[in-house]
Amino acid sequence: MKPAVPTPPEAVRVEGEMTIFCAEALKPLLLADPAPAALDLAAVTEIDTAGVQLLLAAQRRGTQLLQASEAVCEVLALLHLPLPPAVAAPSPAKAVS
């Protein structure tokens, strides 16, 4: 739930839920100024529309989606949105940190 340490130096990593309940808290992180270079959603357990919106808003500002968990990928696929380059498995993502 609590946003975490950046994965690669300049990437923002989110752990836990990415839903309406923590959208307020996530916004300053994902949409920080200057825009973060990349997002790591490999440890996201759940994502809803509010989360997708934040992701799209971040991507619009040039932030790359590095990797995403299965939960995120499922929603992105459902909405026919582009998937991250490397569809990440939940556990190896952690290894990067």
Added chain:
Amino acid sequence: MNLDQALQTFVSESRELLEDMETALLAVEQAADKDDLVNAIFRAAHTIKGSAGLFDLGPVVAFTHVVESVLDQVRDGALPMAEGLVVLLLGCRDHISALVEGVAAGQLEPSAELLAAGQPLVDQLRVLLAAPAANTPAVAAPAPAAKTPAVAAADRADTDCWHISLRPGPDVLRNGMDPLNFIRYLQTLGDIVSMVTVDSALPDAAALDPTACYLGYEIAYRSSADKQAIENVFEFVRDDCELHILPPNSHFADYALLIERQGEEAKLGEMLVRCGTLTQRELDQALRRQAAVPDQPLGQVLVAQQAVQPEVVEAALVKQKQIKDSSAQESRSVRVDADKLDQLINLVGELIIAGANVNLIAGRAQISELQESTSKLSMLVEEVRDSALQLRMVKIGATFNRFQRVVHDVSRDLGKNIVLEIAGEDTELDKTVVEKISDPLMHLVRNAMDHGIESAEQRAERGKPAQGMLRLNAFHDSGSIVITVQDDGGGLNRERILAKAVERGLVESGHHMSDGEVYGLIFEPGFSTAEKVTNLSGRGVGLDVVKRNITALRGTVEMSSDPGQGTTVTIRLPLTLAIIDGFLVGVGKSTFAIPLDMIEECIAFSAEPGHDYTNLRGEVLPFIRLRQLFSVPGAPTRGENIVVLKHAEQKAGLVVDTLLGEFQTVIKPLGQMFSQVKCISGSTILGSGEVALILDVPSLVRQAIHSGVAKKAESVPA
């Protein structure tokens, strides 16, 4: 979402649009520059079709669609806007109107007769569409199908998918709903073939509210479920989102409509292609049916700069323009229930009465500060009154313009060539008066066209231009509004009217009458001099109804005529029915109110000895003694005054004891019991709580002049 209310709005908007359409249709024949008018006609049809689509009013959409197609051809210059087409389109307008009125009456499915009535129109339109077949590939074959107002198969998209367009409202997420769940649920009913997530509403990072919903979805969906079932998926968010579901193989026009409806998402067209609902070719075809680019240069610039498809720009511009139009209109006017206005006027009336009471007490208390405040208060109340009454004022132009159609239709029926000229359409008068004057005017206009204006041959014989002229005019004149209906026809035949009146026993033969009085006879019940009865008028009903209606509005009607040159009917009506500026006069212990606008001046009493008239700067001024007229007890005081009244270019004096000054008069109607009382038009309540009667100036003036004449007649025994 209250559908009933939305439907009401649809009906009233459609009525307005149909009115605009009619006006434009009637003007288009004469107009030098037809483009604007044709566009206006097209826009009206187009908007009605669009709104009807929202309510699933299939028959309205289907019929209007054909009309729109023809109008599209006219706009492209493929069809000339000839007289025959105008008549046909007027017929179509009436049919749409009938369909809409059906909806208003709660009949969502029109009756079989109504549908049948529309069929000949559709057939005629089809013939027109078929003629310049060059740019309409589809409708050439006159479709025999009676029920499905046919649009041939080539008009439909070649897809077996439903198209779902979902725009959740901003509060959906906060209400605990997630559109994702509905989309997941959709998968259980069928296949989501393709989908585009629309993020164009997503604001910049700074403005983004993470708990609001900004995303929309365009979904191509293959399923055997019916529309109801698909709709039910979204049941929980129905009220909170914009949802459009198009069945497989919908008309292109429907897709185009959808594209237009989605505000800033001008790229929707592309999305439809991307999510596989339409092919690019189909999209082009759908868009071609849409309006032409209103602003060609801008469109071209956009295409050049951003390399967007021109069709997309087209749809976007049309949408943009509509938004601009509608928002400009919204900011200009507010729709208010007429009852609320009446309520306001009533309250203002009470306020004035209460204010008068406060004034009276303040005057009695002799506290100068209090008097100062109350006088300021009265001034404000007066302004409130004026603006409240102003709210009820409407221009008579709309009523006048309705007669363009009447004149157009009736002159065709009669085989006469008659043109209607309108003047003074900006003249304002009370809404109730406008509503009630429309019927009497209709009688007068028809009567003038039927009996007044001669046939073309007769006109040629008399050396008049072949085209007859009918003129409606309105203007303000000393507290009344004057409406005239004037024709350049044969005029009234004084002798024939008199002969008929004698025959009917309305007047005695040999009785001397002025022209005005003779012409006035034709307003008597059962009076008609027309030799043949036409289906329009001549049955002797109508003109007496006209007079009765106008009298009920405290108005008068007069006729004047130049034989061979034409007839003019002059209607005078009070400006308002609710509150007036009055002038109070006292006789004995009674107080009377006179509408201030009708008072010319006040002078000290003088009279020619033994006569009921006085010398007003060299003019004879007949007068009435109010004390005598109403049998007010007591002897006349010494300093009597004459109030000089003016109505319809005639003057008369009114002898009163005292002049009491101006007073805001709230008109209260008299009870049924007093309806026969002459010379009184209503009552009002004074500040003291006493009742004062309001004098009916027109009848007083008439009586003064009449009694002058009668006296003269008595002195010369017949």
